[in-house]
Amino acid sequence: MAVIEATDLRRVYETTTGVFRRRPLEVEAVRGISFEVAEGELFGLLGPNGAGKTTTIKMLITLLLPTSGSARVLGHDVVEDAREVRKKIGYVFGGDRGLYERLSALDNLRYFAELYGVTGRAQKKRIGEVLEIVGLTGREQERVEGYSRGMRQRLHIGRGILHDPPVVFLDEPTLGVDPVGSRELRQTISGLVQAGKTVLLTTHYMFEADTLCDRVAVIARGRIVGHGTPRELKSHVADRTVVEVEAFGVDEETVRRLRGMPGVTSVSIEDRDQAQVLTIQSPRGLALTQELPAWLDGAAVGRIEAREPTLEDAYIALVTESAE
Protein backbone atom coordinates (compact mmCIF):
# COMPACT_ATOMS: atom_id res chain seq x y z
CA MET A 1 0.00 0.00 0.00
CA ALA A 2 1.26 3.47 -0.83
CA VAL A 3 1.91 5.64 2.21
CA ILE A 4 1.11 8.86 0.35
CA GLU A 5 -1.39 8.88 -2.50
CA ALA A 6 -2.38 11.99 -4.42
CA THR A 7 -5.07 11.56 -7.05
CA ASP A 8 -5.78 14.32 -9.52
CA LEU A 9 -5.17 16.99 -6.86
CA ARG A 10 -6.15 20.46 -7.90
CA ARG A 11 -6.03 23.73 -6.00
CA VAL A 12 -7.37 27.10 -7.12
CA TYR A 13 -6.68 30.26 -5.13
CA GLU A 14 -9.31 32.96 -5.29
CA THR A 15 -8.04 36.48 -4.99
CA THR A 16 -8.87 39.95 -6.26
CA THR A 17 -7.13 42.38 -8.55
CA GLY A 18 -7.37 46.16 -8.79
CA VAL A 19 -7.47 48.84 -6.13
CA PHE A 20 -10.75 50.72 -6.53
CA ARG A 21 -12.65 48.32 -8.77
CA ARG A 22 -11.74 44.95 -7.40
CA ARG A 23 -12.24 42.05 -9.73
CA PRO A 24 -12.13 38.41 -8.67
CA LEU A 25 -9.17 36.47 -9.96
CA GLU A 26 -8.60 32.73 -9.92
CA VAL A 27 -5.08 31.33 -9.81
CA GLU A 28 -4.75 27.63 -10.51
CA ALA A 29 -1.68 26.65 -8.49
CA VAL A 30 -2.00 22.86 -8.81
CA ARG A 31 -3.66 21.39 -11.88
CA GLY A 32 -4.41 17.73 -11.37
CA ILE A 33 -1.42 16.10 -9.75
CA SER A 34 -1.25 12.35 -9.11
CA PHE A 35 1.57 10.38 -7.51
CA GLU A 36 2.25 7.72 -4.91
CA VAL A 37 5.01 7.35 -2.37
CA ALA A 38 5.84 3.89 -1.03
CA GLU A 39 6.80 3.04 2.54
CA GLY A 40 10.40 3.94 3.40
CA GLU A 41 10.86 5.89 0.18
CA LEU A 42 12.35 9.36 -0.13
CA PHE A 43 10.31 11.04 -2.83
CA GLY A 44 11.28 14.42 -4.21
CA LEU A 45 9.00 17.06 -5.70
CA LEU A 46 11.17 19.31 -7.83
CA GLY A 47 10.09 22.50 -9.43
CA PRO A 48 10.84 26.17 -9.87
CA ASN A 49 9.40 28.81 -7.54
CA GLY A 50 5.64 29.04 -7.95
CA ALA A 51 5.38 25.60 -9.55
CA GLY A 52 2.91 24.36 -6.92
CA LYS A 53 5.22 22.32 -4.66
CA THR A 54 4.30 24.04 -1.40
CA THR A 55 0.60 24.08 -2.29
CA THR A 56 0.77 20.33 -2.92
CA ILE A 57 2.55 19.65 0.35
CA LYS A 58 0.12 21.88 2.27
CA MET A 59 -2.81 19.91 0.91
CA LEU A 60 -1.13 16.69 1.99
CA ILE A 61 -0.46 17.93 5.53
CA THR A 62 -4.07 19.18 5.90
CA LEU A 63 -3.34 22.91 5.89
CA LEU A 64 -5.14 23.51 2.61
CA LEU A 65 -8.26 21.92 1.22
CA PRO A 66 -7.97 20.63 -2.35
CA THR A 67 -10.34 22.30 -4.80
CA SER A 68 -10.83 18.86 -6.34
CA GLY A 69 -9.17 15.47 -6.35
CA SER A 70 -8.18 13.54 -3.25
CA ALA A 71 -5.17 12.59 -1.18
CA ARG A 72 -4.53 9.97 1.46
CA VAL A 73 -1.71 9.60 3.94
CA LEU A 74 -1.36 6.17 5.56
CA GLY A 75 -4.84 5.44 4.28
CA HIS A 76 -6.42 8.51 5.90
CA ASP A 77 -8.15 11.08 3.74
CA VAL A 78 -6.52 14.50 4.22
CA VAL A 79 -9.90 16.26 4.25
CA GLU A 80 -12.15 13.79 6.10
CA ASP A 81 -9.59 12.39 8.58
CA ALA A 82 -7.40 15.46 9.05
CA ARG A 83 -6.79 14.74 12.76
CA GLU A 84 -5.61 11.20 12.10
CA VAL A 85 -3.27 12.47 9.39
CA ARG A 86 -1.91 15.16 11.71
CA LYS A 87 -1.08 12.64 14.43
CA LYS A 88 0.99 10.52 12.05
CA ILE A 89 2.98 13.05 10.11
CA GLY A 90 5.80 15.43 10.81
CA TYR A 91 6.51 18.40 8.60
CA VAL A 92 9.20 21.00 8.28
CA PHE A 93 9.17 24.23 6.31
CA GLY A 94 12.31 25.93 5.14
CA GLY A 95 13.25 29.43 6.24
CA ASP A 96 13.70 31.37 9.43
CA ARG A 97 10.15 31.42 10.69
CA GLY A 98 8.11 28.95 12.70
CA LEU A 99 9.91 29.04 16.04
CA TYR A 100 9.42 30.90 19.30
CA GLU A 101 12.44 33.15 19.07
CA ARG A 102 12.59 34.49 22.60
CA LEU A 103 12.45 31.06 24.14
CA SER A 104 15.08 28.35 24.18
CA ALA A 105 15.23 25.43 21.77
CA LEU A 106 14.33 23.19 24.70
CA ASP A 107 11.19 25.22 25.44
CA ASN A 108 10.22 25.06 21.78
CA LEU A 109 10.68 21.30 21.68
CA ARG A 110 8.84 20.79 24.97
CA TYR A 111 5.87 22.80 23.72
CA PHE A 112 5.52 20.85 20.49
CA ALA A 113 6.15 17.58 22.33
CA GLU A 114 3.13 18.34 24.51
CA LEU A 115 1.04 19.17 21.45
CA TYR A 116 1.95 15.83 19.90
CA GLY A 117 1.27 13.85 23.06
CA VAL A 118 4.90 13.13 23.95
CA THR A 119 4.74 13.72 27.68
CA GLY A 120 6.46 12.95 30.97
CA ARG A 121 9.61 10.83 31.00
CA ALA A 122 9.16 9.83 27.37
CA GLN A 123 9.37 13.52 26.47
CA LYS A 124 12.70 14.08 28.20
CA LYS A 125 14.17 10.98 26.58
CA ARG A 126 12.81 11.79 23.14
CA ILE A 127 13.98 15.41 23.24
CA GLY A 128 17.46 14.17 24.13
CA GLU A 129 17.38 11.76 21.17
CA VAL A 130 16.10 14.40 18.78
CA LEU A 131 18.74 16.92 19.85
CA GLU A 132 21.34 14.24 19.17
CA ILE A 133 19.87 13.46 15.73
CA VAL A 134 19.86 17.11 14.65
CA GLY A 135 23.20 17.90 16.28
CA LEU A 136 22.01 20.49 18.78
CA THR A 137 22.95 18.70 21.99
CA GLY A 138 24.49 21.21 24.38
CA ARG A 139 22.88 24.20 22.66
CA GLU A 140 19.30 23.50 23.71
CA GLN A 141 19.24 26.02 26.57
CA GLU A 142 20.07 28.94 24.28
CA ARG A 143 17.41 31.27 22.99
CA VAL A 144 16.45 30.56 19.37
CA GLU A 145 16.95 34.23 18.42
CA GLY A 146 20.70 33.63 18.72
CA TYR A 147 20.68 30.57 16.44
CA SER A 148 22.18 30.56 12.94
CA ARG A 149 19.92 29.70 10.02
CA GLY A 150 21.31 26.18 9.83
CA MET A 151 20.70 25.61 13.53
CA ARG A 152 17.15 26.88 13.23
CA GLN A 153 16.55 24.56 10.33
CA ARG A 154 17.90 21.63 12.30
CA LEU A 155 15.67 22.62 15.19
CA HIS A 156 12.73 22.66 12.75
CA ILE A 157 13.55 19.11 11.74
CA GLY A 158 13.84 18.16 15.40
CA ARG A 159 10.42 19.63 16.03
CA GLY A 160 9.00 17.76 13.06
CA ILE A 161 10.19 14.34 14.22
CA LEU A 162 9.61 14.72 17.98
CA HIS A 163 6.66 12.34 17.97
CA ASP A 164 8.55 9.85 15.80
CA PRO A 165 6.10 10.08 12.88
CA PRO A 166 6.25 7.41 10.17
CA VAL A 167 5.84 10.06 7.45
CA VAL A 168 7.82 13.30 7.23
CA PHE A 169 7.18 16.18 4.84
CA LEU A 170 10.10 18.52 4.21
CA ASP A 171 9.38 21.68 2.25
CA GLU A 172 12.66 23.14 0.99
CA PRO A 173 14.48 22.39 4.23
CA THR A 174 17.85 23.73 3.06
CA LEU A 175 16.47 27.05 1.82
CA GLY A 176 19.00 29.79 2.56
CA VAL A 177 21.30 27.50 4.54
CA ASP A 178 25.04 27.70 3.84
CA PRO A 179 26.79 24.77 2.06
CA VAL A 180 28.16 23.22 5.25
CA GLY A 181 24.79 23.54 6.99
CA SER A 182 23.06 22.08 3.92
CA ARG A 183 25.36 19.08 3.92
CA GLU A 184 24.62 18.45 7.60
CA LEU A 185 20.91 18.74 6.91
CA ARG A 186 21.16 16.28 4.05
CA GLN A 187 22.86 13.84 6.39
CA THR A 188 20.02 14.32 8.86
CA ILE A 189 17.46 13.67 6.09
CA SER A 190 19.33 10.52 4.99
CA GLY A 191 19.23 9.40 8.61
CA LEU A 192 15.45 9.72 8.65
CA VAL A 193 15.10 7.35 5.69
CA GLN A 194 17.57 4.92 7.24
CA ALA A 195 15.38 4.97 10.33
CA GLY A 196 12.52 3.69 8.15
CA LYS A 197 10.57 6.89 7.65
CA THR A 198 8.78 7.80 4.45
CA VAL A 199 9.89 11.25 3.37
CA LEU A 200 8.41 13.66 0.86
CA LEU A 201 10.90 16.40 0.08
CA THR A 202 10.36 19.47 -2.04
CA THR A 203 13.37 21.31 -3.34
CA HIS A 204 14.72 23.17 -6.28
CA TYR A 205 18.30 22.16 -5.54
CA MET A 206 19.04 19.42 -8.05
CA PHE A 207 22.13 18.18 -6.28
CA GLU A 208 20.05 17.63 -3.18
CA ALA A 209 17.42 15.66 -5.09
CA ASP A 210 20.05 13.64 -6.95
CA THR A 211 21.86 12.75 -3.75
CA LEU A 212 18.87 12.01 -1.56
CA CYS A 213 15.81 10.93 -3.53
CA ASP A 214 14.80 7.43 -4.56
CA ARG A 215 12.30 8.89 -7.01
CA VAL A 216 11.43 12.40 -8.08
CA ALA A 217 8.57 14.15 -9.83
CA VAL A 218 9.24 17.39 -11.66
CA ILE A 219 6.42 19.85 -11.27
CA ALA A 220 5.99 22.95 -13.41
CA ARG A 221 3.03 25.32 -13.60
CA GLY A 222 1.01 23.05 -11.36
CA ARG A 223 1.51 19.86 -13.37
CA ILE A 224 3.86 16.92 -13.11
CA VAL A 225 5.94 17.07 -16.26
CA GLY A 226 8.24 14.13 -15.54
CA HIS A 227 8.83 11.49 -12.90
CA GLY A 228 11.06 8.54 -12.16
CA THR A 229 14.34 7.79 -10.45
CA PRO A 230 17.04 10.46 -10.84
CA ARG A 231 18.78 8.07 -13.28
CA GLU A 232 15.61 7.65 -15.35
CA LEU A 233 15.15 11.41 -15.50
CA LYS A 234 18.75 11.89 -16.55
CA SER A 235 18.20 9.38 -19.34
CA HIS A 236 15.59 11.82 -20.68
CA VAL A 237 18.50 14.01 -21.78
CA ALA A 238 21.09 11.27 -22.33
CA ASP A 239 20.92 11.89 -26.08
CA ARG A 240 21.93 15.49 -25.61
CA THR A 241 25.07 17.50 -25.20
CA VAL A 242 25.16 20.33 -22.70
CA VAL A 243 27.33 23.35 -23.26
CA GLU A 244 27.96 25.77 -20.42
CA VAL A 245 29.04 29.27 -21.35
CA GLU A 246 30.33 31.79 -18.85
CA ALA A 247 29.50 35.25 -20.14
CA PHE A 248 28.87 38.88 -19.18
CA GLY A 249 26.22 41.23 -20.54
CA VAL A 250 23.87 38.67 -22.08
CA ASP A 251 20.44 40.26 -22.57
CA GLU A 252 16.99 38.83 -23.21
CA GLU A 253 17.31 39.37 -26.95
CA THR A 254 20.50 37.29 -27.09
CA VAL A 255 18.84 34.46 -25.17
CA ARG A 256 15.91 34.59 -27.58
CA ARG A 257 18.32 34.51 -30.51
CA LEU A 258 20.14 31.50 -29.04
CA ARG A 259 16.87 29.63 -28.64
CA GLY A 260 16.40 30.02 -32.39
CA MET A 261 19.85 28.66 -33.18
CA PRO A 262 19.63 25.47 -35.29
CA GLY A 263 19.83 22.34 -33.14
CA VAL A 264 19.39 24.09 -29.80
CA THR A 265 16.70 22.39 -27.69
CA SER A 266 16.84 24.59 -24.60
CA VAL A 267 18.64 27.60 -23.16
CA SER A 268 18.67 28.68 -19.55
CA ILE A 269 20.54 31.52 -17.92
CA GLU A 270 21.65 31.87 -14.31
CA ASP A 271 23.50 34.65 -12.48
CA ARG A 272 26.49 33.21 -10.68
CA ASP A 273 28.60 35.69 -8.69
CA GLN A 274 29.65 38.43 -11.14
CA ALA A 275 29.02 36.36 -14.27
CA GLN A 276 26.12 34.80 -16.12
CA VAL A 277 26.11 31.12 -16.95
CA LEU A 278 24.22 29.98 -20.03
CA THR A 279 23.29 26.30 -20.22
CA ILE A 280 22.56 25.26 -23.79
CA GLN A 281 21.26 21.81 -24.69
CA SER A 282 21.45 20.27 -28.15
CA PRO A 283 21.30 16.76 -29.67
CA ARG A 284 24.39 14.70 -28.94
CA GLY A 285 27.04 15.02 -31.61
CA LEU A 286 26.16 18.54 -32.63
CA ALA A 287 29.22 20.73 -32.15
CA LEU A 288 27.97 24.09 -30.96
CA THR A 289 31.07 25.35 -29.18
CA GLN A 290 32.64 26.77 -32.35
CA GLU A 291 29.56 28.65 -33.43
CA LEU A 292 28.41 30.00 -30.09
CA PRO A 293 30.63 33.11 -29.79
CA ALA A 294 29.16 34.44 -33.00
CA TRP A 295 25.61 33.96 -31.68
CA LEU A 296 26.58 35.75 -28.47
CA ASP A 297 27.54 38.86 -30.32
CA GLY A 298 27.61 41.86 -27.98
CA ALA A 299 28.31 39.85 -24.83
CA ALA A 300 31.71 39.19 -23.29
CA VAL A 301 32.26 35.44 -23.52
CA GLY A 302 34.46 33.56 -21.06
CA ARG A 303 34.77 29.81 -20.59
CA ILE A 304 32.85 27.49 -22.99
CA GLU A 305 32.64 23.88 -21.93
CA ALA A 306 30.73 20.81 -23.12
CA ARG A 307 29.75 18.28 -20.44
CA GLU A 308 27.56 15.25 -19.72
CA PRO A 309 23.91 15.98 -18.83
CA THR A 310 23.00 16.07 -15.15
CA LEU A 311 19.69 15.84 -13.30
CA GLU A 312 19.56 19.62 -13.42
CA ASP A 313 19.72 19.48 -17.22
CA ALA A 314 16.91 16.93 -17.27
CA TYR A 315 14.93 19.19 -14.97
CA ILE A 316 15.56 22.25 -17.15
CA ALA A 317 14.60 20.33 -20.26
CA LEU A 318 11.36 19.11 -18.69
CA VAL A 319 10.40 22.52 -17.34
CA THR A 320 11.32 24.28 -20.60
CA GLU A 321 9.50 21.75 -22.77
CA SER A 322 6.40 22.01 -20.59
CA ALA A 323 6.33 25.76 -21.22
CA GLU A 324 6.36 25.32 -25.00
Place this chain on the structure above:
Amino acid sequence: MTTALLVWKMLLFRLKEFAVSAWFLLISVLQPIIFATIAFYMFRTGGKPGTLLYAALGAGMMGIWSSTLFGSGGALQWQRWQGTLELLVASPPPFVIVLLPMALATSITGAYALVSTLVWGRLLFGVPLHLAHPVAFAVAVPVTVLALGLMGLLLASSFVLYRHANALSNLLEYPVWVASGLIFPISLLPGWSHPISWILAPTWGVRAIRAAALGGSPWGPIGWAALLGVVYLALAAVFLRIFEYQARARATLSLT
Protein backbone atom coordinates in the same frame (compact mmCIF):
# COMPACT_ATOMS: atom_id res chain seq x y z
CA MET B 1 -7.85 14.84 32.45
CA THR B 2 -5.28 14.55 29.69
CA THR B 3 -6.76 17.60 27.98
CA ALA B 4 -6.69 19.58 31.23
CA LEU B 5 -3.04 18.64 31.73
CA LEU B 6 -2.24 19.62 28.15
CA VAL B 7 -3.95 23.01 28.64
CA TRP B 8 -2.05 23.50 31.91
CA LYS B 9 1.36 22.69 30.36
CA MET B 10 0.70 24.94 27.38
CA LEU B 11 -0.53 27.69 29.71
CA LEU B 12 2.80 27.57 31.57
CA PHE B 13 4.61 27.84 28.23
CA ARG B 14 2.55 30.85 27.19
CA LEU B 15 3.05 32.57 30.55
CA LYS B 16 6.79 32.07 30.13
CA GLU B 17 6.55 33.50 26.62
CA PHE B 18 4.75 36.60 27.90
CA ALA B 19 7.11 36.91 30.86
CA VAL B 20 10.02 37.48 28.49
CA SER B 21 8.05 40.06 26.49
CA ALA B 22 8.90 43.51 27.84
CA TRP B 23 6.14 45.04 25.74
CA PHE B 24 3.47 42.79 27.20
CA LEU B 25 4.59 43.40 30.76
CA LEU B 26 4.61 47.12 30.09
CA ILE B 27 0.99 46.93 28.95
CA SER B 28 0.06 44.83 31.97
CA VAL B 29 1.83 46.77 34.70
CA LEU B 30 2.54 50.36 33.68
CA GLN B 31 -0.58 51.18 31.70
CA PRO B 32 -3.00 50.30 34.56
CA ILE B 33 -0.98 52.45 36.95
CA ILE B 34 -1.51 55.41 34.65
CA PHE B 35 -5.24 54.67 34.42
CA ALA B 36 -5.42 54.17 38.17
CA THR B 37 -3.72 57.50 38.86
CA ILE B 38 -6.21 59.35 36.66
CA ALA B 39 -9.12 57.45 38.23
CA PHE B 40 -7.90 58.15 41.79
CA TYR B 41 -7.72 61.90 41.14
CA MET B 42 -11.16 61.90 39.51
CA PHE B 43 -12.80 59.94 42.32
CA ARG B 44 -10.99 61.83 45.08
CA THR B 45 -12.41 65.03 43.71
CA GLY B 46 -15.89 63.46 44.08
CA GLY B 47 -15.17 63.18 47.80
CA LYS B 48 -17.41 60.13 48.46
CA PRO B 49 -16.06 57.71 51.09
CA GLY B 50 -15.09 54.27 49.82
CA THR B 51 -14.91 55.29 46.19
CA LEU B 52 -11.11 55.08 45.98
CA LEU B 53 -11.14 51.29 46.31
CA TYR B 54 -14.07 51.24 43.86
CA ALA B 55 -11.90 53.19 41.41
CA ALA B 56 -8.84 51.03 42.07
CA LEU B 57 -10.73 47.80 41.34
CA GLY B 58 -12.24 49.31 38.20
CA ALA B 59 -8.83 50.48 36.99
CA GLY B 60 -7.35 47.05 37.70
CA MET B 61 -10.12 45.43 35.68
CA MET B 62 -9.46 47.88 32.86
CA GLY B 63 -5.90 46.60 32.81
CA ILE B 64 -7.01 42.95 32.72
CA TRP B 65 -9.33 43.67 29.83
CA SER B 66 -6.68 45.62 27.89
CA SER B 67 -4.17 42.84 28.34
CA THR B 68 -6.70 40.18 27.29
CA LEU B 69 -7.89 42.18 24.30
CA PHE B 70 -4.46 43.07 22.93
CA GLY B 71 -3.01 39.71 23.90
CA SER B 72 -5.74 37.56 22.40
CA GLY B 73 -6.20 39.86 19.44
CA GLY B 74 -2.52 40.13 18.76
CA ALA B 75 -1.57 36.58 19.65
CA LEU B 76 -2.90 34.98 16.50
CA GLN B 77 -1.52 37.68 14.24
CA TRP B 78 1.80 37.29 16.01
CA GLN B 79 1.67 33.53 15.40
CA ARG B 80 1.06 34.32 11.73
CA TRP B 81 4.01 36.72 11.55
CA GLN B 82 6.41 34.30 13.15
CA GLY B 83 5.13 31.41 11.05
CA THR B 84 3.83 29.28 13.91
CA LEU B 85 0.10 29.53 13.20
CA GLU B 86 0.21 26.80 10.56
CA LEU B 87 2.18 24.57 12.90
CA LEU B 88 -0.43 25.03 15.60
CA VAL B 89 -3.40 24.47 13.30
CA ALA B 90 -1.83 21.31 11.87
CA SER B 91 -1.11 19.81 15.29
CA PRO B 92 -3.39 16.97 16.43
CA PRO B 93 -5.42 18.63 19.25
CA PRO B 94 -8.56 20.59 18.34
CA PHE B 95 -7.53 24.18 17.70
CA VAL B 96 -9.65 25.46 20.57
CA ILE B 97 -7.41 23.48 22.97
CA VAL B 98 -4.32 25.04 21.39
CA LEU B 99 -5.73 28.55 21.52
CA LEU B 100 -7.28 28.34 24.99
CA PRO B 101 -3.99 28.52 26.96
CA MET B 102 -2.90 31.45 24.81
CA ALA B 103 -6.06 33.40 25.67
CA LEU B 104 -5.95 32.44 29.35
CA ALA B 105 -2.32 33.49 29.59
CA THR B 106 -3.20 36.96 28.36
CA SER B 107 -5.85 37.48 31.04
CA ILE B 108 -3.68 35.91 33.76
CA THR B 109 -0.81 38.20 32.80
CA GLY B 110 -3.39 41.00 32.89
CA ALA B 111 -4.10 40.13 36.52
CA TYR B 112 -0.79 41.84 37.27
CA ALA B 113 -2.78 44.97 36.47
CA LEU B 114 -5.12 44.41 39.38
CA VAL B 115 -2.25 43.74 41.76
CA SER B 116 -0.15 46.68 40.58
CA THR B 117 -3.17 49.03 40.74
CA LEU B 118 -4.02 48.01 44.30
CA VAL B 119 -0.39 48.29 45.45
CA TRP B 120 -0.07 51.68 43.72
CA GLY B 121 -3.30 52.90 45.27
CA ARG B 122 -2.23 51.74 48.72
CA LEU B 123 1.26 53.27 48.56
CA LEU B 124 0.49 56.60 46.91
CA PHE B 125 -3.11 57.35 47.67
CA GLY B 126 -3.61 55.47 50.91
CA VAL B 127 -6.47 53.41 49.52
CA PRO B 128 -7.67 51.11 52.31
CA LEU B 129 -7.39 47.44 51.31
CA HIS B 130 -9.98 46.12 53.71
CA LEU B 131 -12.00 43.36 52.04
CA ALA B 132 -15.62 42.81 53.10
CA HIS B 133 -15.69 39.13 51.95
CA PRO B 134 -12.11 37.85 51.59
CA VAL B 135 -13.17 34.32 50.56
CA ALA B 136 -15.54 35.63 47.91
CA PHE B 137 -12.80 38.00 46.73
CA ALA B 138 -10.40 35.05 46.41
CA VAL B 139 -12.99 33.29 44.23
CA ALA B 140 -14.18 36.32 42.28
CA VAL B 141 -10.74 37.34 40.99
CA PRO B 142 -9.75 34.01 39.38
CA VAL B 143 -13.27 33.43 38.02
CA THR B 144 -13.23 36.90 36.47
CA VAL B 145 -9.76 36.44 35.03
CA LEU B 146 -10.83 33.08 33.58
CA ALA B 147 -14.06 34.51 32.13
CA LEU B 148 -12.17 37.38 30.52
CA GLY B 149 -9.67 34.93 29.07
CA LEU B 150 -12.53 32.94 27.57
CA MET B 151 -14.00 36.13 26.14
CA GLY B 152 -10.58 36.77 24.57
CA LEU B 153 -10.69 33.23 23.15
CA LEU B 154 -14.06 33.94 21.53
CA LEU B 155 -12.70 37.14 19.96
CA ALA B 156 -9.52 35.43 18.83
CA SER B 157 -11.49 32.68 17.10
CA SER B 158 -12.53 35.12 14.39
CA PHE B 159 -8.91 36.17 13.90
CA VAL B 160 -8.10 32.72 12.49
CA LEU B 161 -10.16 33.51 9.44
CA TYR B 162 -10.04 37.29 9.19
CA ARG B 163 -6.41 38.22 9.41
CA HIS B 164 -7.07 41.92 9.87
CA ALA B 165 -9.72 41.37 12.53
CA ASN B 166 -7.22 42.12 15.28
CA ALA B 167 -7.52 45.76 14.22
CA LEU B 168 -10.93 45.40 15.85
CA SER B 169 -9.23 44.97 19.18
CA ASN B 170 -8.20 48.62 19.09
CA LEU B 171 -11.86 49.58 18.81
CA LEU B 172 -13.12 47.34 21.59
CA GLU B 173 -11.02 48.58 24.50
CA TYR B 174 -12.89 51.74 25.54
CA PRO B 175 -16.46 50.60 24.70
CA VAL B 176 -16.06 47.51 26.90
CA TRP B 177 -14.64 49.60 29.75
CA VAL B 178 -17.70 51.81 29.58
CA ALA B 179 -20.31 49.13 28.85
CA SER B 180 -19.03 46.89 31.66
CA GLY B 181 -19.16 49.60 34.30
CA LEU B 182 -15.45 49.58 34.97
CA ILE B 183 -15.27 53.38 35.09
CA PHE B 184 -18.78 54.28 36.29
CA PRO B 185 -21.95 52.27 37.04
CA ILE B 186 -23.85 51.00 34.01
CA SER B 187 -27.04 52.43 35.52
CA LEU B 188 -25.80 55.76 34.15
CA LEU B 189 -25.92 54.34 30.61
CA PRO B 190 -29.10 54.36 28.46
CA GLY B 191 -31.44 51.40 28.98
CA TRP B 192 -30.99 49.99 25.47
CA SER B 193 -27.29 49.37 26.20
CA HIS B 194 -27.91 47.22 29.29
CA PRO B 195 -28.40 43.89 27.42
CA ILE B 196 -25.00 44.49 25.82
CA SER B 197 -23.48 44.98 29.27
CA TRP B 198 -25.09 41.77 30.52
CA ILE B 199 -23.39 39.58 27.92
CA LEU B 200 -19.96 40.96 28.78
CA ALA B 201 -18.04 39.00 31.41
CA PRO B 202 -16.25 42.11 32.76
CA THR B 203 -19.66 43.51 33.84
CA TRP B 204 -20.22 40.58 36.20
CA GLY B 205 -16.56 40.23 37.07
CA VAL B 206 -16.19 43.79 38.31
CA ARG B 207 -19.52 43.55 40.14
CA ALA B 208 -18.35 40.39 41.87
CA ILE B 209 -14.96 41.82 42.80
CA ARG B 210 -16.41 45.11 44.03
CA ALA B 211 -19.12 43.36 46.04
CA ALA B 212 -16.52 41.07 47.61
CA ALA B 213 -14.25 43.99 48.46
CA LEU B 214 -16.69 46.75 49.35
CA GLY B 215 -19.65 44.76 50.62
CA GLY B 216 -22.71 43.40 48.86
CA SER B 217 -23.66 40.10 47.31
CA PRO B 218 -20.77 38.75 45.22
CA TRP B 219 -21.93 35.16 44.54
CA GLY B 220 -24.60 35.98 41.96
CA PRO B 221 -22.20 37.98 39.76
CA ILE B 222 -19.51 35.29 40.24
CA GLY B 223 -22.00 32.71 38.93
CA TRP B 224 -22.92 34.86 35.93
CA ALA B 225 -19.28 35.49 35.07
CA ALA B 226 -18.57 31.75 35.25
CA LEU B 227 -21.65 30.93 33.15
CA LEU B 228 -20.69 33.47 30.51
CA GLY B 229 -17.20 31.97 30.44
CA VAL B 230 -18.66 28.54 29.67
CA VAL B 231 -20.86 30.02 26.93
CA TYR B 232 -17.86 31.82 25.39
CA LEU B 233 -15.86 28.58 25.43
CA ALA B 234 -18.67 26.63 23.74
CA LEU B 235 -19.13 29.32 21.08
CA ALA B 236 -15.39 29.59 20.50
CA ALA B 237 -15.15 25.80 20.03
CA VAL B 238 -17.91 25.88 17.40
CA PHE B 239 -16.55 28.99 15.66
CA LEU B 240 -13.01 27.65 15.60
CA ARG B 241 -14.11 24.43 13.91
CA ILE B 242 -15.91 26.42 11.24
CA PHE B 243 -13.24 29.10 10.87
CA GLU B 244 -10.38 26.60 10.73
CA TYR B 245 -12.12 24.74 7.91
CA GLN B 246 -12.78 28.01 6.08
CA ALA B 247 -9.20 29.20 6.61
CA ARG B 248 -8.00 25.96 4.99
CA ALA B 249 -10.40 26.58 2.10
CA ARG B 250 -9.44 30.23 1.69
CA ALA B 251 -5.74 29.70 2.36
CA THR B 252 -5.52 32.48 4.95
CA LEU B 253 -3.42 30.65 7.55
CA SER B 254 -0.03 31.62 6.20
CA LEU B 255 -0.93 35.11 5.02
CA THR B 256 0.44 37.98 7.08
